[in-house]
Amino acid sequence: MANKFKRSYKFAIKTSIYITVFIGFLLAAFLYYMDNLLWIPFLVFLFVIYIFSFFIIQQRVEYFIYRRIKKIYDNVSLLDSTTLRPSQVTTDMATLTREVEKFTEHKKLEIEALKIREGYRKEFMGNVSHELKTPLFTVQGYILTLLDGAMKDKSVRKKYLTRASKGVERLIYIVKDLDMISKLEVGDLHLQMEDFNIVELVQNTFDLLEMKAAKKNITLTFDVEYQKAIYVYGDRERIQQVLTNLVVNSIKYGKKDGTTEITIENLIKNKVIVRVTDNGEGIAKENIPRLFERFYRVDKSGSRKEGGSGLGLAIVKHIIEAHEEKIYIESVFGVGSEFSFTLEKSEELPEISSESDIF
Incomplete structure (x- = not known):
């Protein structure tokens, strides 16, 4: 009492x-x-x-x-x-003590989180610096060489200007991706929502990347032959970018003579899930939580040789979240990876009739 x-x-x-x-x-x-x-x-x-x-x-x-x-x-x-x-x-001193201890623990967790974010920020700034300075120094080197007298030789001049142009294109590519991801993060990118056939969009992506896949003899394929159109509701151009980035990644890190397979499945009554599966390098478990960070690279040396801005997966995540949908990843190192994302079904989408969830 x-x-x-x-x-x-x-x-x-x-x-x-x-x-x-x-x-x-x-x-x-x-x-x-x-x-x-x-x-x-x-x-x-x-x-x-x-x-x-x-x-x-x-x-x-x-x-x-x-x-x-x-x-x-x-x-x-x-x-x-x-x-x-x-x-x-x-x-009451006992209650006060509990409140202060609870508050202290909460602030301790906040400080630890801020330290982790600070580490990510420093790493991000280092990655941005690296991504920008490589093409900048390349362009600068060619221009300085031309100014030092090489421009008098027409063949050398054309070759160096072509290479400098490629360096500028890479800079523009990185800046455009940074601009896009910034707009996505602040919600300033307006989506043009419409009904479209996701099967057709995937096939367009395959056609676009066919030559790139052929260099490593990687097969781009559906899991089954889709006889009917599957309509979804979203921004066609942005979903095209999502598919392109995911397929490019599967080619980039895929094994020679490998396969990239896309599956479109019924998830729930008003949702479909699109899966992009490969039998490539796979991703180590410890790297998965940070995979969608800007400029984060699993293999910091090898992946740079493959090109790209290092923003592809970060853009994919933000585009899917802008649609208020989810993106998932499953991967086994040395076996392969599967990226999947959900989309809203269009009202025109026919009901599935088989016991399988696959259209």
Whole structure:
């Protein structure tokens, strides 16, 4: 029962008893000396003294502690000033201790998260610097060589200007991707939503990347032959970019004579899921959580030789999230990877009739 009382109550009760006993002793001694001691009025008087002392002490103690605690909160900035209302600042020391410990633990986690983000930020800045300086130094080198006299030779001039142009194109490519991902992150990129045939879009992607895949003899294929159109609702151009980036990655990290396969499945009543599967290098488990970060590379040396801006997967993630959809990844190192994303079905999409979830 005693545990249910506030500690300030216990303090007030004990202090009130001390005051009452002290006053009662003095009053009893005085009345006894005056030979005028009446027990009933005397006890009533002591009771009134006790009640009065208890409430005065209790209120003053709570007010005193509240003021001191609020001042501590203000001084050390433990809580936001807008939360400092009397009902929220406890005068119970045990409760206060728990609140401070909870707050401290929360701030500790925040600090650790900020340290991790700071590490990512430094890594990101280093990656941006590397991605930009490589083509910049290439362009600068060719131009300086031409200015030093090589431009007098027409064949050398044309060759160096062509190479410098490729370096500028790479810079433009990186800057465009950075601009796009910035717009996606701040929600400034407006999607042109429409109904379109996802099967046709995948086939267009295959046709576009056929020559690139042929260099490694990688087969681009559907899991089955889709006889009917499958309509989804989204931004056709952006989903084309998603498919292109995912297929390019599967080719880039795929094994020679390998396969990149795309599957379109029924997920739930109003959703489809598009899977891009390859039998390439695969991704180690520890790298998967950071795979969609800007410029993050699993193989920091080898992957740069493959080209690209290093922003492909980050753009894919933001485009899918801009559609309010989900993207998933499953990968086994040395076996292959599967990237999948959901899309909303179009109203024109026919219902599936087989027991299989595959259209």
